[in-house]
Structures are given as structure tokens and as C-alpha cells.
Amino acid sequence: MGKLWGKSFDKRKIEENIFKGLMVFSMLVVLGSLGFILVTVFAKGFKALSWEMLTQGPQGGYYIGKGGGILNAILGSLILGIGATFLAFLFSFPIAFYLNLYLKKKSRLAFLIRFSLDILWGVPSIVYGAFGFTLMLFWGIPASLFAGMLTIALLILPIMTRSIDEVLKMIPLELKEAALSLGSTRWEIATKVILRQASSGILTGVLMAFGRGISDAAAVLFTAGFTDSLPYSLFKPVATLPLSIFFQLGTPFPEVQARGYASALVLTVIVLVLSIVSRLLSKRFTRHIIK
Amino acid sequence: MNIRQFKETIAHRLMFLLCLFVLSLVFLMVFGLYQRAKPILAVSSMKDLVFSANWHPTQGHFGLAGFIAGTLWVTAIAIVIAVPLSLLTATYLSEYCSRWVREIIKPVIDLLAGISPVVYGVWGMIAVVPLVRDYLMPFLSERLPFFPFASENYTGFSALTAGIVLAIMISPLIISIIEEVMRAVSFGVREASVSLGATKWQTTKWVVLRKASPGIVAAVILGLSRAMGETMAVLMVAGCAMQGFPKSIFDTAYPLPALIANTYGEMMSVPLYDAAVLLAALILFLITVFFNIVAWGILLYIERKEA
Amino acid sequence: MQTKTHISARDLTVSYGEQQALNHISIDIPDKKITAIIGPSGCGKTTLLKSFNRLLDLQDGVRVAGQVLVDGENIYDPGVEKTHLRKRMGLLSQRPTVLPMSIYDNVVYGLRIHGVKDKKILDQAVERYLQEANLWSEVKDRLHSSATRLSIGQQQRLCLARGLAVEPEIILGDEPTSALDPVSAEQIEQRFLVLKNQYTIVLVTHILRQAKRLADYVIFLYLGNLIEHGPAEQVLNNPRYAKTQAYIEGKFIEEPTIHKEITLQKERSADYLTSTLLALDELQVDQVLKVVVDSEPTMNEISKAVELKCHKILEVKRIDLLHWEIIIQKQNVNFII
Numbered sequence: 006m007g008k009l010w011g012k013s014f015d016k017r018k019i020e021e022n023i024f025k026g027l028m029v030f031s032m033l034v035v036l037g038s039l040g041f042i043l044v045t046v047f048a049k050g051f052k053a054l055s056w057e058m059l060t061q062g063p064q065g066g067y068y069i070g071k072g073g074g075i076l077n078a079i080l081g082s083l084i085l086g087i088g089a090t091f092l093a094f095l096f097s098f099p100i101a102f103y104l105n106l107y108l109k110k111k112s113r114l115a116f117l118i119r120f121s122l123d124i125l126w127g128v129p130s131i132v133y134g135a136f137g138f139t140l141m142l143f144w145g146i147p148a149s150l151f152a153g154m155l156t157i158a159l160l161i162l163p164i165m166t167r168s169i170d171e172v173l174k175m176i177p178l179e180l181k182e183a184a185l186s187l188g189s190t191r192w193e194i195a196t197k198v199i200l201r202q203a204s205s206g207i208l209t210g211v212l213m214a215f216g217r218g219i220s221d222a223a224a225v226l227f228t229a230g231f232t233d234s235l236p237y238s239l240f241k242p243v244a245t246l247p248l249s250i251f252f253q254l255g256t257p258f259p260e261v262q263a264r265g266y267a268s269a270l271v272l273t274v275i276v277l278v279l280s281i282v283s284r285l286l287s288k289r290f291t292r293h294i295i296k
Numbered sequence: 297m298n299i300r301q302f303k304e305t306i307a308h309r310l311m312f313l314l315c316l317f318v319l320s321l322v323f324l325m326v327f328g329l330y331q332r333a334k335p336i337l338a339v340s341s342m343k344d345l346v347f348s349a350n351w352h353p354t355q356g357h358f359g360l361a362g363f364i365a366g367t368l369w370v371t372a373i374a375i376v377i378a379v380p381l382s383l384l385t386a387t388y389l390s391e392y393c394s395r396w397v398r399e400i401i402k403p404v405i406d407l408l409a410g411i412s413p414v415v416y417g418v419w420g421m422i423a424v425v426p427l428v429r430d431y432l433m434p435f436l437s438e439r440l441p442f443f444p445f446a447s448e449n450y451t452g453f454s455a456l457t458a459g460i461v462l463a464i465m466i467s468p469l470i471i472s473i474i475e476e477v478m479r480a481v482s483f484g485v486r487e488a489s490v491s492l493g494a495t496k497w498q499t500t501k502w503v504v505l506r507k508a509s510p511g512i513v514a515a516v517i518l519g520l521s522r523a524m525g526e527t528m529a530v531l532m533v534a535g536c537a538m539q540g541f542p543k544s545i546f547d548t549a550y551p552l553p554a555l556i557a558n559t560y561g562e563m564m565s566v567p568l569y570d571a572a573v574l575l576a577a578l579i580l581f582l583i584t585v586f587f588n589i590v591a592w593g594i595l596l597y598i599e600r601k602e603a
Numbered sequence: 604m605q606t607k608t609h610i611s612a613r614d615l616t617v618s619y620g621e622q623q624a625l626n627h628i629s630i631d632i633p634d635k636k637i638t639a640i641i642g643p644s645g646c647g648k649t650t651l652l653k654s655f656n657r658l659l660d661l662q663d664g665v666r667v668a669g670q671v672l673v674d675g676e677n678i679y680d681p682g683v684e685k686t687h688l689r690k691r692m693g694l695l696s697q698r699p700t701v702l703p704m705s706i707y708d709n710v711v712y713g714l715r716i717h718g719v720k721d722k723k724i725l726d727q728a729v730e731r732y733l734q735e736a737n738l739w740s741e742v743k744d745r746l747h748s749s750a751t752r753l754s755i756g757q758q759q760r761l762c763l764a765r766g767l768a769v770e771p772e773i774i775l776g777d778e779p780t781s782a783l784d785p786v787s788a789e790q791i792e793q794r795f796l797v798l799k800n801q802y803t804i805v806l807v808t809h810i811l812r813q814a815k816r817l818a819d820y821v822i823f824l825y826l827g828n829l830i831e832h833g834p835a836e837q838v839l840n841n842p843r844y845a846k847t848q849a850y851i852e853g854k855f856i857e858e859p860t861i862h863k864e865i866t867l868q869k870e871r872s873a874d875y876l877t878s879t880l881l882a883l884d885e886l887q888v889d890q891v892l893k894v895v896v897d898s899e900p901t902m903n904e905i906s907k908a909v910e911l912k913c914h915k916i917l918e919v920k921r922i923d924l925l926h927w928e929i930i931i932q933k934q935n936v937n938f939i940i
Contacts, residue, residue: 025510028388031381032401035471038464039408042419049422096314103311117317120592121322127518127588128581131553135577139328178371190304207482222414223346223527226557237331251528254421274410280410395663445832484700491656492713493690494770502712507703
């Protein structure tokens with residue numbers, strides 16, 4: 006045998022195989038946790054899930070096991086989430102657009118804005134909640150749908166802006182230049198060319214932000230409050246799904262806790278659908294981008 | 297000036313103002329929280345508030361040390377679990393698995409990141425609490441008595457439970473950053489190492505991981521700050537009873553965010569309570585902002601160097 | 604002049620997904636000589652080089668068919684221990700790739716991964732190989748500082764020292780001077796001329812003058828095909844085929860227009876030589892004939908015969924496992940007779 010046939014099972018190979026095993030094991034733990042979470046929530050939640058739960062608000066005595074449902078929270082979360090997403094978009098899109106078309110690539114201001122957004126992304130939602138609370142005290146507004154929307158809008162602003170920013174970054178420079186050279190103003194490019202060209206990418210960012218917005222509880226705890234009635238006014242408290250889960254689990258009654266699990270199932274399904282849809286959109290987007 | 301140019305000018309100004317708003321947001325938050333926390337700082341010194349564990353709001357004692365310790369304790373447990381898990385997973389994804397495996401696994405891990413903190417809490421209560429109570433605690437405290445595992449808390453709602461749940465929550469973030477940083481390590485240095493006869497693992501260990509180490513540190517810091525600020529899941533599984541400093545991983549813990557969340561009802565009824573809680577929020581804010589600045593600073597530095 | 608063969612490729616075909624990077628390359632690389640692989644960029648030079656130490660295995664979706672023999676052993680045999688193979692070849696890449704560690708650790712990296720722990724041996728290796736790479740005097744006082752702080756020319760010499768330290772038999776260079784300033788490039792070239800007494804050196808280069816200065820033997824690749832190979836003198840000064848000539852003269856390499864094409868299969872056309880010559884007779888001067896044959900001896904025979912008749916062979920190329928293609932340009936034969 007020649008020089009090339011070494012001992013295949015030397016110490017290095019053993020070490021490599023041990024670590025490879027550990028890596029696969031770790032990955033399985035991480036993936037397994039996801040499976041574990043989904044299985045737990047589905048298994049526990051499915052039993053208590055009923056049509057009544059999805060279509061009714063809580064009746065009197067809901068939290069000691071009487072009838073009713075979580076429609077208040079589902080509607081509240083959706084309205085609050087949509088409102089906050091809309092508010093945040095009013096800020097995000099212009100900022101992302103400004104970063105990419107008005108500022109140069111190496112602009113110091115652009116760097117600072119992106120850096121601040123990254124930092125804001127890392128700020129815990131409870132801090133946003135506390136900040137929203139100080140704003141409420143300052144303006145004298147009570148815990149309400151409006152205050153909740155405002156706080157969630159602040160919370161998702163960095164996520165949305167940065168993801169739209171990344172999408173706009175990928176739009177080829179030539180496209181921007183071509184539109185400019187045709188005599189359009191930059192604002193016209195933003196609304197006509199870019200919004201169309203990048204719409205699915207932008208939508209992905211918006212959906213991601215929406216998903217984060219409706220799944221957060223800590224930020225709305227002080228600001229949106231909680232109520233058993235369906236949302237009806239911008240300046241009245243509103244129920245949200247995560248808080249509803251939290252409160253139902255906080256009761257000592259097993260049947261109410263079971264409905265808490267069912268509510269968790271509802272929230273998880275909404276979030277999963279959102280992230281899968283946004284992922285599919287972003288796939289489509291990358292396929293259509295002009296290179 | 298025609299109407300189109302007028303629109304353009306207005307839009308330009310407005311966008312600039314929005315950008316200024318984002319830039320000032322960090323300072324606005326500091327200012328807002330500080331304004332509300334001021335009353336308590338007028339009565340007691342910062343040192344007392346941070347280093348005293350005497351928490352009796354009705355008597356006017358607002359020592360936050362117990363909560364700060366709880367935060368650190370839970371975060372430390374989460375990091376100890378999450379870092380090896382994430383590092384190994386990210387290494388596998390970036391170095392070992394084939395492209396199609398990676399393209400399947402990564403979105404799945406991203407799904408994990410999207411799950412609501414409250415749902416993590418639910419999972420923690422249903423699954424992790426019994427696991428800790430019925431298996432981990434009896435097992436560890438009987439088999440390894442020399443280790444400080446002993447605790448009076450037999451409920452399963454403990455620092456360890458919170459740490460496990462948090463570790464799973466922050467892993468997707470750490471994994472995705474480490475994986476990105478590792479894949480950014482140039483192909484050339486891997487080739488250089490391999491062409492000297494190194495095995496894949498030797499190359500990974502001595503070259504790729506070493507080159508990616510600043511990014512790995514950044515990822516860990518980001519995970520750390522995420523864990524520190526996580527509220528609802530921790531609130532639901534950590535026990536959250538104030539029993540002084542936690543001594544065992546099986547003790548209950550009461551971290552800062554949980555304190556802030558838990559006081560929403562009684563906050564306004566006790567004098568200075570709200571100021572103390574908002575001070576806690578301010579402290580949490582400053583710590584996480586500091587960590588984020590360091591981490592993003594490292595990541596930006598790497599990006600610049602690569603370019 | 605017959606020398607020992609060190610590396611040889613046998614019918615080597617490499618493809619990246621759908622795209623073929625190397626087509627049926629068969630070649631012998633002589634022992635303890637400098638062999639230069641030349642050709643325009645993107646023609647498979649680097650692929651050929653990296654097939655010698657199986658570095659291609661690192662990339663996704665690369666398929667290798669055929670054999671590469673090193674000292675007569677096929678390195679693509681399933682049982683081959685790749686790390687042993689690679690240890691026998693040092694690689695210098697286009698841009699120096701220092702490892703993220705100190706100068707000292709860079710040099711001994713290869714030794715350490717192969718299990719050498721003795722400090723004395725490592726120290727000696729550092730001094731010896733840094734000297735061999737002509738870097739010792741410049742860095743001996745800062746061996747433990749980071750290697751990334753060296754100038755780019757020093758980094759490339761450090762990479763050379765690092766490669767030499769594992770005591771290879773072969774040095775592979777992938778345009779090793781292309782990122783360097785002229786002085787550093789000169790230093791590296793000087794090292795190669797010294798090192799070729801102990802090592803077989805294979806160099807990819809797109810600088811013809813460099814090939815002229817260094818090479819004993821030259822391989823010319825074009826679009827994944829082996830166009831010509833032979834002693835440097837011959838290939839560089841007196842190339843046999845049209846494409847080689849065009850490349851060496853810095854002209855645009857063009858595909859000849861084929862005026863007639865014939866396919867000869869051994870069993871059917873017993874007299875393939877006659878067929879070829881008849882086909883040539885039908886053409887006018889300077890027109891081009893393409894002959895496809897199905898064996899190497901036939902190809903050789905036809906080439907020889909046609910050259911004897913003073914026609915010009917533009918190119919000989921293997922198109923797949925069975926078939927060869929000879930491109931012949933008709934010359935004014937009568938004039939010569």
C-alpha cells in the first residue's frame with residue numbers, strides 16, 4: 006500500500022466525530038424544542054378549542070369557568086396590531102427610503118440611523134411598555150387602544166425599518182438612476198417605481214413586524230390595559246391575545262387554564278401563518294429581483 | 297416652483313425629520329424614564345437603590361439588588377445553556393451540513409424566533425416546570441450533592457426553568473448571527489488550512505472559529521441582552537417570589553422585567569412605587585443599550601474589515 | 604530528455620453542476636521541475652491545480668471523473684486519506700491567506716495539526732522554513748506578533764514557509780505573485796528557482812513572461828481543454844497549434860471555421876489515412892477540415908501523416924471518452940514538393 010492510505014481512525018478522526026455528534030445533537034435539541042413547543046400547545050390547546058371561544062367575548066364569570074370566549078382578545082390584538090403596523094409603516098418606509106435614495110452609501114448620517122435602529126431593536130419590550138407609560142402620564146391619556154398602538158408602533162419601528170431598508174438596498178442602483186434620469190423626482194420614484202418593484206419584499210418586512218407586534222405582551226401590559234368588552238373606542242382599554250392567555254393561565258381553575266392553552270394555540274397559529282406567508286413572499290421577491 | 301418640486305421638497309424635509317426622530321428616540325426614552333424616576337432618586341441614593349435588597353414598597357424601601365441579582369442569575373443560566381447549543385448548531389449549519397439541509401433548517405429555526413413570549417411561557421409551565429420538578433431537581437440534588445443544588449423550592453417554578461425557556465428563546469438569534477459570521481470567514485483561509493492536511497474539524501476549530509470569535513462574542517452579548525429583557529415567559533415560570541438572593545438554580549428568581557410587569561396594578565397606589573419601577577426600567581434600558589452598542593460595534597467593525 | 608513523472612492526470616474531467624470546467628485532461632507533470640499552467644482566465648487552470656490535492660472536494664456540486672496519479676497512486680480512490688495527500692503538497696494561493704494567529708503559530712500550524720508537540724522541533728522548524736522562504740531576518744524579532752500585520756509580500760512568503768514546514772514534495776502555486784508588488788514577486792520567483800531542486804513545483808500563471816522565466820515545462824489550457832503541453836522551450840517559442848500561438852502572441856483566440864467535417868470509425872473505414880487526405884484534396888488552400896476519430900493511435904497516426912504532407916494541424920482535442928478531433932488547415936502542398 007502506498008503512502009496515501011493512512012490510519013483512518015486516528016485521534017483526530019475520533020475527536021471530529023465526537024464533535025460532529027454533539028453538533029447534530031445540539032441542532033436536534035433546538036429543532037426538538039420547536040417541535041416540543043408546537044406539540045405541547047397543539048395537544049393541550051386543541052381539546053379546549055371551540056367555536057364558541059372564537060366567536061364570543063367573555064361572559065360574566067368567564068374567569069371562573071363560565072361561558073364565553075376570547076373574541077375580545079382576538080379582535081383587540083388584530084386591531085391593535087394593524088393600527089400599530091400602519092403607524093410604524095408611516096415612519097419606516099420614508100426612513101428606509103431616505104436612507105437608500107437621499108443619503109450616500111457611506112453617509113455618516115445613514116450609518117448613525119442604522120446603528121440607532123439596531124440598538125432600538127435590542128431594547129426589551131417591557132422598556133417600551135414603561136416608556137409608553139411615561140408618555141401616557143405626560144399626555145394624560147389612560148390605558149387605551151391608542152396608547153397600546155403607539156407603544157407597539159415604537160416597538161416594531163426598528164424591525165420594520167431595517168427589513169425594508171435591506172429590501173431597498175437590494176434594488177439595483179441602475180433602476181434608481183434610470184428613473185431619475187427620466188426626470189422624475191425622488192419622491193415620485195419612491196411611490197411609483199420602488200413601491201411597486203419592492204412591494205413583496207416590503208410586505209414581508211411589514212408582516213414580520215405585525216407578527217412581532219401581536220405576539221408581544223410586555224409592551225401592552227400598562228399601555229393597552231385589558232377589558233372583557235369588544236374593542237369599540239380608540240381611547241378605551243383593549244384586550245390582547247397574549248395578555249388574555251396570561252390572565253387565563255393565572256386563574257386557579259383548570260377549565261379556564263385549558264382555554265388559556267387554546268388561546269395560545271390561536272396565537273401560535275396566527276404567528277406561524279404570518280411567518281410562513283412572509284417567507285413565501287420573500288422567496289418570490291428574490292426570484293423577481295432584477296440583477 | 298411647480299407642484300411636483302414642491303411635493304419633493306416637503307417630502308425631503310419630512311423624511312429628514314423622521315430620521316432625526318429615530319436618532320433622538322434613544323435619548324427621548326432615557327429622558328422620559330429618568331423624569332419619572334427622579335422622585336425616588338431624590339429620596340434615596342442610586343447606590344442604596346442598586347445595592348440594597350431591602351424591598352418593602354409600603355415602608356418606602358426600594359432596594360433593587362434582589363431583582364438585579366435575579367436577572368443576572370437567570371441570564372447566566374440561560375447563557376450557559378444557550379451558548380454551547382447555539383455554537384454547535386451554528387457550526388454544523390455553516391460548516392458541515394449540505395446546502396439543502398441548511399436551507400430547510402434555517403427557516404425552521406426562524407420560526408422558533410417568531411413564537412410569542414407568552415406561548416414560550418405556556419410551554420414552560422406545561423412542559424419545563426414538571427421536567428425540572430420531577431426529574432432534574434431530584435436527580436441533580438441527589439446525585440451531585442456536592443454541588444449547590446439544594447433548594448427549599450419544590451414547585452418547579454425556578455431560575456433553572458426560566459433559564460431553560462430563555463435559552464431556547466434566545467438560541468435562534470445567537471445561531472443566526474454566529475452562522476452568518478462563520479460563513480463570512482473567507483474561503484481562502486479554510487483552503488489554506490485544509491491544504492496543509494488539516495481535517496475539517498481542525499480547520500473549523502483553529503481557523504474558522506478563531507476568525508469568527510469577535511462575531512461570536514457579539515452574538516453572545518446580543519443573546520445576553522435579549523435574555524435580560526425578556527419579561528412574560530420569565531414572569532410565568534421563574535416563580536417570582538422575593539426570597540433574597542437566589543442561591544441555587546432551583547430557587548425562585550425575580551428578575552427586573554418581571555418586577556416591572558408585575559406591578560402594573562398596584563403601582564399607582566403606593567407612593568414612589570411607580571418611580572422605583574420606572575427606575576428599574578431605566579436601568580434595564582441602559583444595560584441593554586450598552587450591550588447592544590458593544591455587540592453591534594463589533595459586528596460593524598468586522599463588516600468594515602471584510603469589505 | 605526523459606524525466607520521472609510525479610503527478611499525472613488520466614482522462615480527468617471536472618464539472619461544476621452543468622458546466623464542464625475540465626474536459627478529459629491527460630497529462631504528466633515531471634518530478635523536480637517547474638511546470639507552468641498557462642491560459643486565459645476562467646479556463647480551468649486553477650481547477651486543474653486544485654484537483655491535484657483534492658481541494659475541489661471543499662466546494663459544493665463539483666464532480667470529478669478520471670484519475671489523478673501521484674507517484675502512481677490514484678488519489679481519487681475511495682480509500683485515500685485526504686489529509687495525508689494534502690500534507691504532501693504545499694499550496695500558495697493568489698492572495699496570501701495567513702491564518703488568524705501569530706507568525707510562529709502560522710509556520711507550525713501544519714506540524715501541530717499532524718501531532719508534533721515538541722517545542723524544540725517546532726522552534727527549529729520555524730527558523731529553518733522562515734529562512735527557506737527568505738523571511739527569517741525580517742521577522743525573527745516579532746515571531747509572536749500577529750501575522751496579519753505583515754506586508755502582503757511578507758505574508759505570501761510566510762504562506763510559503765508554512766507550506767514548506769509540513770515537508771511536502773510538491774508545491775502548488777495559484778498565481779502566487781499576482782497580488783504582490785514587483786519586488787515581492789521577484790523574491791517569490793527567486794525562491795521557486797532555488798526550491799525546484801528539492802520540490803516538484805506546479806504554477807498557475809497568466810503572466811507569460813513569468814512562465815518563460817521559471818518554467819521547464821508548460822501546459823496550455825483553453826476553455827477547459829488541454830490544447831498543448833510540452834517543454835517550455837517548445838511550447839513558448841515554437842508552439843505547434845494555432846490557439847497556443849495566438850495566445851502567446853497576445854492575439855485574440857478564435858475558433859477556426861470548419862469547412863468540412865468527416866467522422867472516421869475504425870471498423871468501417873479501414874483506410875482512414877486515405878479518407879483524410881481525400882477530404883483534404885477537396886478543400887482549397889487555407890480551408891479547414893475537422894476529422895473525428897475514435898482512438899488515440901488513429902489520432903496520432905493521422906496527425907503524423909498530415910504533418911508529413913505539410914498541412915497545418917490547428918488543434919487536437921479530446922471531445923469525449925471515445926472521440927478525438929483533429930482540426931487541419933490545408934496548406935499549399937504542391938509548392939513544397
